[in-house]
Amino acid sequence: MVKLVELKAYFCSTFRLLKSNFSCNLHYSNKNMKSSLLFLLLISVGFTIKSQENFDFKLFEKAKKYGAYLEKNLPIYEVEKINPKDKKGLVYIPNNLRSSKYNYTDTWTDLKDTVKAYRVDVIFSKYPLRKGQYKMVHPLLSNRIKNILLFDPSLNEKEVEWRIILQTNCENDEQADSLFHGARIYFSKPKKEKIKNDATICCQDSVTKRKVIENQFSPAAILNNMNKINTIQPIPDSLKKVLSGKSLDEKEEIYSSYYEEKWRSIPDKNFEEKSNQEKKKTLEKITKFTNKFVPNSKIVSSVMNRHPEWDNALVVVDWTGSMYGHGGQILHWHTLNFKKSGITKFTLFNDGDRKIVKNIGETGGVYHQKANNVEKINALYNLVMSKGGGGDSPENDVEAILKAEMNTDTSQYDMIILLADNNSCVRDISLYDRIQKPVKVILCGYSPLIGIDPDYLIIAAKTGGGVYTIDEDIENLKLQVKGETITEKPIIPLKIKNNRCGFMKYRKAVSKYDDVVFTDIKETKRKKKLIKKINLSNDSIYKFPRELKRMKVLKDLDLSHNKLKSIKGINKNTLLFNLDISNNNILSISKDILELKYLRNLDFSYNKLMTFGAYIQELRSLRKLDISNNEISSMIAFKPMRNLEVLNISNNKIEKLPTEFYLMKKLKKINLSGNEISSINEIVYKMRKVELLDLSNNNLRDIPKNLSKLNKLKLLNLSGNPLPQKVIDDLRKKMPNTRIQFI
Structure with a gap:
């Protein structure tokens, strides 16, 4: 009797979980109970025979209850830490600590048609612990599994094993945040079948391969693009031999190395210095290249032709799969209009070189080339394409803009022209307020029916730039607190599309705190x-x-x-x-x-530093440094900070400036007052951009003649030095446009 009641209770709980309408009543007689159990067993067997899946999608509707059931029935393993590096037979798909949404699912969906999955791990951190106990968040578990099945329903097949992994190396929020969270999929490659003139099998195999190639972000798609390039710019036979028999991933690496070496080997020669015949050949080569990636519209050339006043500009190009046609168009336009182009530098980005985990501001895949060498730009296009083609909706547009600015002297550009994909939102939109110059957004893929992605309106409005479609210029943008967008041209219908990233509430909040x-x-x-x-x-x-x-x-x-x-x-x-x-x-x-x-x-400033600091010298983006009023006496092993524009190192104990100091060619303002400097090196003339130089209150007894070659110098302070009056008089004659202070 007890056993029958227990068995019936088990079936009742099971069928409640399966949303059965079966009514459970434990007060049946033995006879009724036996017949009821027989009925339950028949249903159970029937359900088992019918079901060939791990999970019933209807049950995900009650995420909390189903999550509790899944925790009890799925195997749970504890590990200290998961290292999310893709190894052979493994794919990691990340999400966040408290999120059930997955990022970069294409890393699996690009691959799944050519391999067989046999296990899925759902990875959590065992945190927080309350009174020493961990309690699984059941809705989160249920929704994470459901979302995996949404991007690949085939993982629900019975032969796929599912596990829960808990990472234990976390005692606080910071440590938990740093751990990997998401899914890990194990797969194997099917054995190759020997095919003997079987047309049906042959054709089925070719369809599978075609599916892989059609996905523009997969390794196969990248190699397909490489093959297109090779029809214009053939690769050497020696490279063909190296590529023979290699896997797709290996071929991708080999191509990347080849195109990087090729890009670096091209001489730094200005396109304008070439002969007419050389220019014609280069234009033909670039025309063939861009014709391989023909866009659906001529938006880029239309906008550029419409704005001949755009000058001294950095061009930042989204060079991912869906943007190849538009990115090629700007290169072709620049070559055709080289003399009046107004472009000083190209920056290409591919959203991380196929990186799996992409952190804001650290995604990578950003490359630069001066605009005066057209051949080298073309080679860079090939290189960046060989390294990756994007693969997910969010892109690292702002990171690319910031790195373009970091790589360029502020005096060498007045604006940024961004070739943006309206079908992709901006992963790092929260960094828009770091951008220094106006951004002109050429919006590729825009349609009045779809509307404008709000991320690009934010970038344009906050930097004082604009958004440009094939027909319209949308400028003088102002963003209201509610996130609505208005312009001074109300006749333009501004439909704003739903942002795919789903971060609009977050972005409004970020905007709200911009100036707080x-x-x-x-x-x-x-x-x-x-x-x-x-x-x-x-x-x-x-x-x-x-x-x-x-x-x-x-x-x-x-x-x-x-x-x-x-x-x-x-x-x-x-x-x-x-x-x-x-x-x-x-x-x-x-x-x-x-x-x-x-x-x-x-x-x-005003600390107790004894040396200049080796680590400071590695900060490539640094423009202004004040390290005055310390106790610095040594500048040994000094490395020139090539992007530094303002330096204040006054009131220290420096006796001699190293030769490398004079190689900081972008410096405009230098304050070396209040030190113990006794001489200035003759190569000071290399600091041609200096406008203010304060050498007051040092031990200078002479000034090098080459100092007079600093044509941009507006103010030179030599007060408080034991200099002969004759030296000052000679300097004033040689530097009539420089104000020289000597008291």
Whole structure:
């Protein structure tokens, strides 16, 4: 009797889970119970025979209940940490700590038709622990599994094993965030069948291959594009032999190496310096190249022809699969209109070189080339294409723009022309306020029926640029607080499309806090991921605040006038733009600062630094550095900071400037006052962009003659040096346009 009741209870709970309408009543007689159980068993057997799937989609509607059932019935394994590196037979598909939505699903969908999946791991972090116990979030588990099946229903087949993986190496939010979360799919490649003149099998096989090639983001598609290029620019026979018998991935790597070497080997020769015959050959070559990727419209050439006033511009090209036609069009237009093009540099991006995990500001796949060498630009197009073709909707447009600006002197461009894909949103839209110059967005793939992706309106409006379609120029944009967009041309129908990334609420919140400066760390508790500016000066801080580590889009940070001895921990604020750490007690600069790849302005004045700091010299994006009023006496192993424009190193103990110091050719303002410098090197003339040079209160007894070659120098301060009056008089004669101070 007990066994029968237990058995019946088991079936009742099972069928409730399966949304059965069977009514369970434990007060039946033995006779009725036996017949009921027989009926249940028959249903159970019938269900088992009918079902060839792991999960019933109807049950996902009650995510909490189904999640609880799945936790009990799926095997659970604990590991310390998952290292999400794709190995042979493995694909990782990421999502976030508390999200059930997956990113970059194409890494699997591109591959699935040619392989066989046999296991899926759903990966979590075993966090948080409450009273030492972990409690699975059942709706999250249910929705994660459901979303995997949505992008590949074939994973629901019975032969596919499912597991739950819990990572244990996490004790706080920061550690949990750093772990991989998502799905891991195990697969094997089917054995090759020997085919003997079987037309049916042959054709089926070719259909599978065609599906792979048709996906423009897969390795097969990239190689297909390489083959197109090879019909114009044949590869050597030696390379063909190397490629023979290699897998798709191996071929992709070989092509990338080949095109990189080819790009680097092209001489730096201005297109204008070529003979007419050479120019004609180059144009023919580029015409053939661009004709291989013909776009559906001529939007790029139409917009460029409509705006001959655009000059001194950086062009940033989305060079991913769907944009090949448009990207080729700008190269062709530039070659045809070389003298009046107005383009100074090309930046191409492919959204991460087929990278799987793509972090904001760190996606990569961004490449640059000066616009005066057309052949080298063409070679760069081939190289970037060989390294990847995108593969997911969000793109790293803003990262590409910022890196283009980092790579260019601010005086060498007045605007940015962005060739954007209206069918893809912008992954790193939260960084738009770092852009320095107006962005002219040429909107490829726009249709009045579809509307404009709001990300590009944000970029255009916030930078003072515009959005350009094949027919219209949408300028003077203003964004209202509610996120609506208006222009000074109300006759233009501005339909705004739904953003595929689904981050509009987040983006409005980011926009809301753009100009808000937080001054109390307690105010930031629930806004950490939205805060862009924070001022914690004069706050008696002894240690770098851990709360700052969670502020992922922080732009401006002021920690001046505190009692800090170190900035260890700042490496988490990778997107910092301005950092003021002045008036503290810092003795040395830790390597954590190396992670601040976007840092442009750094104030380290009034600390206790003894050396210039090797790590500071590695900050390639830095434009302004104040390291005055420290105790620096040595500049040994100095490396020139080639993008630096303003340097204040006054009131230290420097006796001699290293030769490498004079190789910082972009410097415009230099303050070396209040040191112990006794001489200036003759090669000072190489710093041709210097407009202000303060050498006051040093030990100078002579000035090199080459100093007079600094034609842009507006102010030279030599006060407080033991210089003969004759030296000053000679300088004033040689430099009539320079104001020379000598008291």
